[in-house]
Amino acid sequence: MEWNKVVDQLFPAGHEVRQQGDLLSGEGRCDKQTVAVIGTTNHTEVGVELALAMAAAVLEVIRNHPARPIVFLVDTSGQRLRHRDEMLGLNGYMAHLAKCVEMARRGGHKIVSLVYEQALSGGFLANGMMADVCAALPEAEIRVMGLPAMARVTRISEERLTELSKTSPVFAPGANNYLKMGGLAGLWEGDLSARLADALEHADATDQRRVRGLERGGRLFADVVVKRVLASA
Amino acid sequence: MNRSYYESSARARIAGLLDAGSFDEWLPAAERLTSPHLATLEQPAAFDDGVIIGRGSIAGKPVFIAAQEGGFMGGAVGEVHGAKIVGVLERAVRDRPAAVLMLVESGGVRLQEANAGLIAVSEVMRAILAARAAGVPVIVAIGGQYGCFGGMGIASRCATTIIISEEGRLGLSGPEVIETVRGVEEYDSRDRALVWRTVGGKHRNLLGECDTIVADSMEAFRDAIIASMENGDDWSLAALEREHRLLADRVQRFGACRDGRDIWLKLGWPDPDAIAMMDNDEFMAAAQGHRAK
Numbered sequence: 001m002e003w004n005k006v007v008d009q010l011f012p013a014g015h016e017v018r019q020q021g022d023l024l025s026g027e028g029r030c031d032k033q034t035v036a037v038i039g040t041t042n043h044t045e046v047g048v049e050l051a052l053a054m055a056a057a058v059l060e061v062i063r064n065h066p067a068r069p070i071v072f073l074v075d076t077s078g079q080r081l082r083h084r085d086e087m088l089g090l091n092g093y094m095a096h097l098a099k100c101v102e103m104a105r106r107g108g109h110k111i112v113s114l115v116y117e118q119a120l121s122g123g124f125l126a127n128g129m130m131a132d133v134c135a136a137l138p139e140a141e142i143r144v145m146g147l148p149a150m151a152r153v154t155r156i157s158e159e160r161l162t163e164l165s166k167t168s169p170v171f172a173p174g175a176n177n178y179l180k181m182g183g184l185a186g187l188w189e190g191d192l193s194a195r196l197a198d199a200l201e202h203a204d205a206t207d208q209r210r211v212r213g214l215e216r217g218g219r220l221f222a223d224v225v226v227k228r229v230l231a232s233a
Numbered sequence: 234m235n236r237s238y239y240e241s242s243a244r245a246r247i248a249g250l251l252d253a254g255s256f257d258e259w260l261p262a263a264e265r266l267t268s269p270h271l272a273t274l275e276q277p278a279a280f281d282d283g284v285i286i287g288r289g290s291i292a293g294k295p296v297f298i299a300a301q302e303g304g305f306m307g308g309a310v311g312e313v314h315g316a317k318i319v320g321v322l323e324r325a326v327r328d329r330p331a332a333v334l335m336l337v338e339s340g341g342v343r344l345q346e347a348n349a350g351l352i353a354v355s356e357v358m359r360a361i362l363a364a365r366a367a368g369v370p371v372i373v374a375i376g377g378q379y380g381c382f383g384g385m386g387i388a389s390r391c392a393t394t395i396i397i398s399e400e401g402r403l404g405l406s407g408p409e410v411i412e413t414v415r416g417v418e419e420y421d422s423r424d425r426a427l428v429w430r431t432v433g434g435k436h437r438n439l440l441g442e443c444d445t446i447v448a449d450s451m452e453a454f455r456d457a458i459i460a461s462m463e464n465g466d467d468w469s470l471a472a473l474e475r476e477h478r479l480l481a482d483r484v485q486r487f488g489a490c491r492d493g494r495d496i497w498l499k500l501g502w503p504d505p506d507a508i509a510m511m512d513n514d515e516f517m518a519a520a521q522g523h524r525a526k
Contacts, residue, residue, distance in 0.1 A: 048484055055477060062470060081411045083420040087431045087493055088483060089442045091405040095358075095390030096476055102362040103473055121342065121351060122405055125384055129355040144347035154344050156274055170270050170312070171347045183352040207359045209352060210316070219349055221269060222316040222356070225260070229286065229320025230327070232259040 001137060003041045003073060006116045009192040010071070023050060024073055025057050031197040036061045038127070039073025046123040047080030051093035054127060058100040062107055069200050070104060072113035072127045079122030094126040101130040110203040112196065114188065115140040115175070132203035133185045135195070136175045142184075143173030169218045180218025182209040235450040238376040239400045243285050243300035246336050249451030250374075250458065251298065255289035260317060268311045270346040279305045282313040286321050288330065292459045297321050297328075300336035303379035309343035310385065315353020322360035326367045332462050333364055333371045335392065340407065341383015354384030361391045362468075370394070370466040374454055375401040375443070380432065382407045393466040395443035396457045397434040399513060403442060404432040426509070430493030435508055435516060439500060441479055441525045448513040483525060500525060 003024055007017045011028030017037050018026050022044035026037050038057045040050065061068055079090060105111055113131035115124075119142045128134055136142060150171065151158040165172030169180040178184045185208075188195040210226065213219025236249055247256055260266050262280035271278045283305035288297050299318045301308035310318075318335070325333045342350035361371050370393040375381045380402030381389050387405065389395055397403060408422035408431070421427060430436055438446040445461065447453035487496045497505040500523045511519060 048480075048488075052477075052480055052484060055480075059470075059474065059477060079405050081406050081414050083411060083431060084488075084491070086404050086406060086408075086411065086420075087436075087490070087496070088487060089404075089437070089440055091386035091403065092390045092442050093480055094387045094405065096473070096480055098358055098387065098391060099362065099473055099476075102359070102366070103470055106366055107470075122384065122387065125351070125355055125358065125387055129352075130359070144342055144351050145344060150344050150347065154274075154276075156276075156345075160274075164273065168270075168273065170349050171345060177348050178352070181348055181352055183348065183355075207356060207363075209356060210319075213352070219312060219352070221312050222319070222349070222353065225266070225313055225316035226320040226323060228266075229259050229317060230324050 001116055003039065003075065003116065006073060006114070006192070007037065010196050012193050023053050028071070030193060030200065033069065035069040035071050035200070036065065037071050037073065039075070041075050043075055043077045043118050045078060045080035046076050046094070047082065047085045048088050048090055048093045051090070051097045051126060055097040055100045058097070058104055061109065062104050067108045069110040069112065071196065072111070072131060074113055074115040074119050074124065074128040075117035076120060076123030077118055078120035094122065097126040098130050101127060105132065105205055110200050112199045112203060115142060117141070120144070129183070132205055133199040134183065135186050135188045135199065136178070136184050138175060138187045138189055140175045141173065142175050142178050146173060177218070180216050182211070182213030182216060182219055185212070235452055237449050238398060238451055238454050239378060239449050241451070242304060243302035243336060243338070246451070247285060247298060247300050250334070250455045251289035251291055252293065256287055257289060258285060258287040260286065266313060268313050268346065270311060270349065274345050276345060282311065282317065283308060284314045284317050286317050291455065291462070294331035294462060296332050296334055297325050297330045298334045298336070301338045303338040303377045306343060307379045308339035309341065310339060310350045310353050311343040311346040312349035312353055314343070315350065315357055319353070319356045319360045322357070322364045322371070325364045325369045329367070329369060333369060334458060335371060335373045337373050337375055337381045337385055337389050338377030338379050339381060339383065339385040340379055341385055351384065354388060358388045358391050361388060365393055365466055365468045368466070370462065372396065372458055372461050374458065375403055376449060376454065390442070394445065394461050396445045396447060396454060396461065397437055397443045398447055398449045399434045400449050401434040402428070402432040403437050429509070436493045439497060439520065439524050440483065446513065446516070479525065
């Protein structure tokens with residue numbers, strides 16, 4: 001879905017969200033409160049400039065709007081795959097963004113993210129996956145790597161991977177797989193503004209993903225392993 | 234005894250860094266905690282899933298530790314592997330050791346369990362920040378053969394501090410990945426000198442991506458860890474804003490550079506090509522006043 005349709009549906013009471021290049025920023029009104037909106041569009045690759053711009057937007061909210069919720073609109077084809085961005089330390093820029101999100105959370109800002117188009121690996125870790133509530137539209141594409149490329153790298157045939165992906169959510173692309181594994185809190189359909197209001201009301205600052213993954217049967221080991229570490233002598 | 238960190242296994246690194254005899258392993262290999270997903274794909278498994286965790290002491294202070302084993306799938310993060318690290322960090326929030334040490338050696342997410350691995354890396358990131366917010370410093374050491382890439386490159390920069398050796402490499406997308414996608418003209422992964430000027434320890438130190446660079450020995454890493462523990466942590470908005478200025482300046486000053494060498498010239502190094510030949514002490518002395526800050 002196009003980003004302006006998404007914000008229209010998220011904020012029927014009004015919004016001012018601007019696009020500058022591939023960056024989205026602004027604010028919207030949800031349930032009588034103002035929320036900050038930060039995002040990307042055009043399936044963009046996140047390079048150093050974009051990561052820095054998103055971090056600047058988060059810091060601005062922390063400084064000027066105490067406790068204002070932040071909504072990330074996610075559409076990225078991953079981290080920018082360039083020698084130049086690597087040379088400049090793209091991982092450090094991504095981490096900086098993630099730290100800014102964490103600082104906001106600990107300062108009382110609720111953080112919600114919505115994958116409305118695409119989310120791929122590195123571009124997703126630093127904002128969308130840092131949220132208290134990470135949701136996706138049902139048609140959104142979420143993945144680390146497509147099956148053909150995965151078959152080449154792992155030397156497991158694509159046929160075998162395709163067959164296994166029918167029963168296992170663990171490696172194949174798809175929003176539904178992330179839902180089962182607890183990586184997504186939910187898939188949003190219907191009234192998006194109601195979904196957002198609900199997410200803001202129930203946002204939990206503690207990381208619930210491995211518990212959800214266990215409850216939903218898609219990730220049976222993570223929570224058990226963590227508990228075993230906590231219980232070790 | 235000055236053993237190479239680079240050439241050591243994860244287990245040997247733990248033994249070389251912690252106080253002698255102090256290590257107490259959690260979920261040791263005897264518990265045969267393997268990845269169920271690798272078994273499904275009929276891939277070889279490891280009884281520790283490629284990461285060794287536990288507690289010990291360093292210079293008498295209690296620490297928790299997680300050490301990734303590059304020899305098993307390049308230290309790649311799967312569901313069990315990631316959860317072991319998260320467990321260490323969450324336990325640190327509960328038990329408040331003097332620090333958590335993460336000996337990172339990883340290509341990032343394990344593709345055979347890609348979704349579980351990606352979520353696990355995200356959980357590691359949040360757990361690192363939760364430990365820091367609780368006042369427990371998280372110290373990352375990087376100096377292994379496989380470097381520190383993918384999501385672990387992001388997670389490492391969420392830590393309090395990074396200690397790297399000249400042989401250490403730190404980045405997001407590895408050179409092979411970029412070459413595969415964009416071609417050899419963009420990034421020649423077999424040009425070792427180019428890779429080193431892009432992601433190597435000295436370049437990262439000059440940019441301000443890691444605070445401490447050490448020689449490739451257990452003793453040097455151990456000394457640097459002890460020193461870092463004395464520095465504590467600064468998890469604050471003010472520190473983040475300082476970092477923001479550093480990163481903004483970096484794009485401004487070096488955004489048009491084509492090669493690490495161009496950046497070093499701009500930092501005032503009279504002879505950038507000499508950097509590669511310097512031993513760590515010479516480098517540390519020469520780098521005074523020639524680092525981004």
